[in-house]
Amino acid sequence: MNKVVKKVIGTLGTGALIAGIIIGANANDKKEAVKVNKVDPELKEWHFDGATNPSNNDPTNAEQYSEGKSSTCPGLAQTACNLNAPETSPNSGVIDLNYMVPGTGQSVQQRIQSAIASSTPNETVESFRAN
Structure with a gap:
């Protein structure tokens, strides 16, 4: 058993x-x-207005940009004119210079500086203007 x-x-x-x-x-x-589907923010068109006093122009200052495209970009590659970048947050009206541009390993600010230094447009900076 x-x-x-x-x-x-x-x-x-x-x-x-x-x-x-x-x-x-x-x-x-x-x-x-x-x-997790990471959605890249919507890129918008921006143009560099610069400062009220041109000696204070700073393309790395988000406050010196306005949304929209400028038609007054004579092509002199002294500073950025028209570019593509997202806003800091939806409907903020402020360009996000810290946004990392896909495939480049660089921020919008770095892409602007690179374009100005090389006098060559890139995926961020479409055109230039005189400083």
Whole structure:
């Protein structure tokens, strides 16, 4: 009788172990991967107005930009004129110079400085004007 009880307990234990493995495997299969879709902010057109006093012009100062495109960019590559960048927050009306431009490893501010230094437009700076 003792051997029969041990076999029954052994069989039930093994069955419970197998059932646990199956249930665990099924539970793991049913978990769906959580995908985080990072949405890049909307790029807007901005133009560099500069300061009231031209000697204080600073293309790295967000307050010196206005939303929209300027048609008065003569093409002299002294400073930025028209560019594409997001706002700091929706409807803030302030350009986000710290936004990291995808695929460049640089911020909008760095892309502006790079374009001015090389006198060459890039994915951020579309055109130039005289300082």
